Amino acid sequence: MTEIDVLNRTYHLMMQAFVERGHALHYVELGQALGLGPEEGRAVLHDLLATGIPAWKYDDTDYLASFAPFNNVPTQYRVSVEGRQLWFAQ
Numbered sequence: 001m002t003e004i005d006v007l008n009r010t011y012h013l014m015m016q017a018f019v020e021r022g023h024a025l026h027y028v029e030l031g032q033a034l035g036l037g038p039e040e041g042r043a044v045l046h047d048l049l050a051t052g053i054p055a056w057k058y059d060d061t062d063y064l065a066s067f068a069p070f071n072n073v074p075t076q077y078r079v080s081v082e083g084r085q086l087w088f089a090q
Contacts, residue, residue: 022086
């Protein structure tokens with residue numbers, strides 16, 4: 001199990017990625033941001049999702065589908081800020 005400070009940093013990095021670019025970090029990018037390899041990045045992502053936060057991945061994959069309040073794929077719920085539409089809500 002991943003230490004709580006790493007889980008907190010992982011959560012922050014995911015939220016920051018959504019705000020800045022409109023979609024989640026891939027687990028390889030996450031690992032790089034945490035100073036970890038790809039497999040460790042994947043494991044940290046799985047550990048974060050296992051905490052029960054309102055986020056989930058596609059079944060039988062390692063790809064993040066949703067990370068509240070954001071959705072990682074387009075939905076009918078478009079979110080715009082100052083005329084810029086980068087985000088989709090759940």
